[in-house]
Amino acid sequence: MSDFANQWLIEQLRQAPRNTTQLWLADENTLGDIELIAACGHQLRFISNRCDVDAGLRALNLDCTFNDFDFAGIENNSLDCVYYRVSKEKPVVHHIANQCFEKLKAGGKLLISGQKNEGIKTYFSKIKNLLGGDAKLEKNGLIYTGFVSKSETREQAREEQYLDAQQYTTLRPIAETVSGEQSIAIHSKPGVFGWNKIDQGSQFLWAELPEILANLNRPPKSLLDLGCGYGYLSLMSKGYEFDKHWATDNNAAAVRAASHNFELNDMDVTVLADDCGTSIGEKFDLILCNPPFHQGFSIDGDLTTKFLRNTHARLNPGGTAVFVVNQFIPLERKAQKLFKQVKLAADNGSFKLIRLTR
Numbered sequence: 001m002s003d004f005a006n007q008w009l010i011e012q013l014r015q016a017p018r019n020t021t022q023l024w025l026a027d028e029n030t031l032g033d034i035e036l037i038a039a040c041g042h043q044l045r046f047i048s049n050r051c052d053v054d055a056g057l058r059a060l061n062l063d064c065t066f067n068d069f070d071f072a073g074i075e076n077n078s079l080d081c082v083y084y085r086v087s088k089e090k091p092v093v094h095h096i097a098n099q100c101f102e103k104l105k106a107g108g109k110l111l112i113s114g115q116k117n118e119g120i121k122t123y124f125s126k127i128k129n130l131l132g133g134d135a136k137l138e139k140n141g142l143i144y145t146g147f148v149s150k151s152e153t154r155e156q157a158r159e160e161q162y163l164d165a166q167q168y169t170t171l172r173p174i175a176e177t178v179s180g181e182q183s184i185a186i187h188s189k190p191g192v193f194g195w196n197k198i199d200q201g202s203q204f205l206w207a208e209l210p211e212i213l214a215n216l217n218r219p220p221k222s223l224l225d226l227g228c229g230y231g232y233l234s235l236m237s238k239g240y241e242f243d244k245h246w247a248t249d250n251n252a253a254a255v256r257a258a259s260h261n262f263e264l265n266d267m268d269v270t271v272l273a274d275d276c277g278t279s280i281g282e283k284f285d286l287i288l289c290n291p292p293f294h295q296g297f298s299i300d301g302d303l304t305t306k307f308l309r310n311t312h313a314r315l316n317p318g319g320t321a322v323f324v325v326n327q328f329i330p331l332e333r334k335a336q337k338l339f340k341q342v343k344l345a346a347d348n349g350s351f352k353l354i355r356l357t358r
């Protein structure tokens with residue numbers, strides 16, 4: 001579904017002069033508008049932190065780089081225009097604004113759009129203070145749209161003019177924990193889902209897992225951690241012996257953090273940037289998943305179904321998947337169409353664990 005805040009950016013892109021150096025920053029909010037952007041026929045480059053968005057753009061022969069909004073490949077003072085529909089997380093927006101100051105030419109423009117409740121007005125005034133040139137923000141229904149130019153004279157910004165991106169690029173310790181006999185160090189960074197805490201649903205899943213595993217006919221020999229984030233569920237499984245252990249996520253920051261954590265904790269886990277398990281050819285005895293239920297800003301039932309379908313496809317016959325979801329997600333109803341057995345394994349009033357058998 002097309003996003004209103006993107007539509008204005010797409011209109012600006014249509015009208016933009018050709019032969020200028022343009023960059024579109026593509027997070028999950030770009031997903032529904034890839035074809036509209038491509039139809040503008042412009043030579044522009046993209047950075048995306050989502051592998052599904054990256055794949056969609058590349059499929060249309062667009063020039064996209066998949067990374068955690070790492071601008072290192074772009075020369076300083078080289079861009080005429082950046083298109084950005086603001087992201088959900090503040091440190092991501094602040095990081096991107098700071099990078100735009102470095103990468104825009106003098107007189108170059110950052111075009112931004114977003115909703116009031118996403119903080120667009122505050123972002124606009126902070127970015128205006130940093131870039132220092134002409135700026136304008138307008139209200140279009142529920143959406144705010146506008147531009148900020150980089151001052152012709154400002155070659156450097158003062159420390160306090162940069163936006164606080166919470167050291168966006170830096171992985172840092174967020175927890176030390178113990179699982180069985182194993183001590184586990186967890187590092188993370190902004191840009192990863194719930195980056196500075198341990199997810200309560202995942203904690204619940206991990207606490208209940210031994211009982212679920214005890215009821216299986218045989219111990220699982222392989223594990224897939226689907227939507228791994230910084231790798232919590234995999235890290236907690238350190239004491240288990242798996243012949244094959246994979247962890248996947250579609251977010252570049254998550255993939256980077258998970259890879260770092262497995263190395264840090266001396267674990268042999270294959271980490272893959274992947275959309276809901278679609279690109280994995282392998283099958284597994286056990287799949288653990290705490291699926292997202294938001295796509296951009298809206299609750300997305302289709303995404304849950306996509307996770308379930310791929311889980312079914314990636315399970316060995318007789319294999320088991322354990323999903324943890326909020327009470328209000330109708331996972332069982334969706335899963336019943338696919339799995340031989342769908343069982344409520346535990347419920348703590350906030351989260352439920354659903355055991356799925358193929």
Ligand SMILES: C[S@@+](CC[C@H](N)C(=O)[O-])C[C@H]1O[C@@H](n2cnc3c(N)ncnc32)[C@H](O)[C@@H]1O
Nearest residue numbers: 193202227228229232249250251275276290292
């Ligand atoms: C609720 S979080 C759980 C993270 C992690 N398993 C934990 O326990 O902390 C959901 C994760 O799914 C990832 N995700 C969202 N959409 C995805 C997709 N289409 N394919 C793969 N992973 C996705 C998010 O980036 C996020 O890391």
